[in-house]
Amino acid sequence: MARESFMLEQTRIVEILILLADFKVLAAVTLMVAISLYLSFNSKRVYLVDFMCYKAPNTLRVPLSSLIEHVERWGKFDSKTIEFQTKISERSGIGNETYLPTGAHQFPCDPSLSSTIDEVEMVLFTVVQDLFTKHRIDPKSVDIIITNCSLVCPTPSLATMMINKFGFRSNIRSFNLSGMGCSAGILSISLARDLLRVHRNSLALVLSMESVSSNMYHGQVKSMLLANCLFRMGGAAILLSNRKSDRQIAKYELQHLVRTHLGSKDSSYKCVVQEADDEGYTGVSLSRSIPQVAGEALKTNMTTLAALALPYSELIQYGLSVMWKKVWPPAKKRGSYIPDFKKAFDHFCIHAGGRAVIGAIKEFLKLKDRDVEASKMTLYRFGNTSSSSTWYSLSYLEAKGRVRQGDRVWQLAFGSGFKCNSAVWKCISKMKPDNLNVWSDRIDQYPVEVPEVMDH
Numbered sequence: 001m002a003r004e005s006f007m008l009e010q011t012r013i014v015e016i017l018i019l020l021a022d023f024k025v026l027a028a029v030t031l032m033v034a035i036s037l038y039l040s041f042n043s044k045r046v047y048l049v050d051f052m053c054y055k056a057p058n059t060l061r062v063p064l065s066s067l068i069e070h071v072e073r074w075g076k077f078d079s080k081t082i083e084f085q086t087k088i089s090e091r092s093g094i095g096n097e098t099y100l101p102t103g104a105h106q107f108p109c110d111p112s113l114s115s116t117i118d119e120v121e122m123v124l125f126t127v128v129q130d131l132f133t134k135h136r137i138d139p140k141s142v143d144i145i146i147t148n149c150s151l152v153c154p155t156p157s158l159a160t161m162m163i164n165k166f167g168f169r170s171n172i173r174s175f176n177l178s179g180m181g182c183s184a185g186i187l188s189i190s191l192a193r194d195l196l197r198v199h200r201n202s203l204a205l206v207l208s209m210e211s212v213s214s215n216m217y218h219g220q221v222k223s224m225l226l227a228n229c230l231f232r233m234g235g236a237a238i239l240l241s242n243r244k245s246d247r248q249i250a251k252y253e254l255q256h257l258v259r260t261h262l263g264s265k266d267s268s269y270k271c272v273v274q275e276a277d278d279e280g281y282t283g284v285s286l287s288r289s290i291p292q293v294a295g296e297a298l299k300t301n302m303t304t305l306a307a308l309a310l311p312y313s314e315l316i317q318y319g320l321s322v323m324w325k326k327v328w329p330p331a332k333k334r335g336s337y338i339p340d341f342k343k344a345f346d347h348f349c350i351h352a353g354g355r356a357v358i359g360a361i362k363e364f365l366k367l368k369d370r371d372v373e374a375s376k377m378t379l380y381r382f383g384n385t386s387s388s389s390t391w392y393s394l395s396y397l398e399a400k401g402r403v404r405q406g407d408r409v410w411q412l413a414f415g416s417g418f419k420c421n422s423a424v425w426k427c428i429s430k431m432k433p434d435n436l437n438v439w440s441d442r443i444d445q446y447p448v449e450v451p452e453v454m455d456h
Helices: 002-042 064-074 079-090 112-136 156-166 181-198 222-229 246-247 290-309 312-327 331-334 354-363 371-383 386-399
Strands: 049-051 144-148 173-177 203-209 237-239 252-261 272-276 283-286 347-350 408-415 420-429
Touching: 049 112, 049 246, 049 386, 064 079, 064 283, 064 386, 079 222, 112 156, 112 290, 144 156, 144 181, 156 173, 156 203, 173 181, 181 203, 181 237, 181 252, 181 386, 181 408, 181 420, 203 386, 222 283, 237 386, 252 290, 290 312, 290 354, 290 420, 347 354, 347 371, 347 386, 354 371, 371 386, 386 408
Parallel strands: 144 173, 144 203, 347 408
Antiparallel strands: 049 237, 049 252, 203 237, 252 420, 272 283, 408 420
């Protein structure tokens, strides 16, 4: 009897512990839900009021035939490097309506600081003026300005150049980012978000571009000649706000922003590097390992983004696949389950860095042609505009009338370092046709079929 009584007491103790454990789990879950609700209702929201992308005048248009002729007449390249640049240009996925700045059209190319500043002013002054005029914005109402241009960092800075041109307030918070690569556009949005969380009732202006004038490579190294074939003139101005009154006119609300930096690994650090060759010519070297490094960076970035954005069904399936690989070793050969991000996002704006980059991301995420159409057409129409390319892709989607209220857009950018940055936007307005959209004059002509080898 004593033994039975003891066993009964033990059973009761276990039951009590289970109840306590269940209570703790329930309490923890309840607390997490409460915190989530509190944050969702009390966090300082960041709205994307509007943005503008730059389109150069037709006098700066550079058909592939003109680009190849320019390379041939430049007098800097031997027959092998001319043949190499011709092949890359024809297979790049870039069309005949992209633009190069005035300095790059000259014989020889003008890489001077004066030519570079002319390019910067042409791009940034235009997009800022267009944005301010459209929304009747007084420059003195802007509280924060952030500029990013990786390869040009003059004194005074580009941010100061804008302050001088438009007469911003003397107490404006200004930031100038350089050396951040093609992912700097989203990185600048990250900085603006952090500042808007601190400073209430503020407007933030973000300007993204890359200069082509001063960075045309004159040497013979193939990995450094790639930039001559891929990069084109472009830029974007983005207006952000945390003011409740601006929600009524804003296009999007920022949902998530995830940054990944693999610079601690030598293979990542060295895959995109500005350096001088043996002859002393400076250029940006693009390694063949970029697709592999980008894939690794994307996996790391996706792991965080998935937890924030994916529905529970996809998260559970992904978790089970990870567990199954640990339990059953042969499953490792199949690789990890790739979540279906189309269940979380309605549109994809992948950095238009090149045909290979877009193709690799499409395959990795198991996307369809329509999902990467905006990025492919951006590459074809405007080339690689570096940090502003995802904004050209979003402009394409808007011009096509595909973005609807409630839709979620994933901007995905890669850059030197190596970095992978993601921004997720939710459309909060009823989108209307916009004559100032950079695609508005010929959107009906797209999409076009991009052949493997371009005719020139």
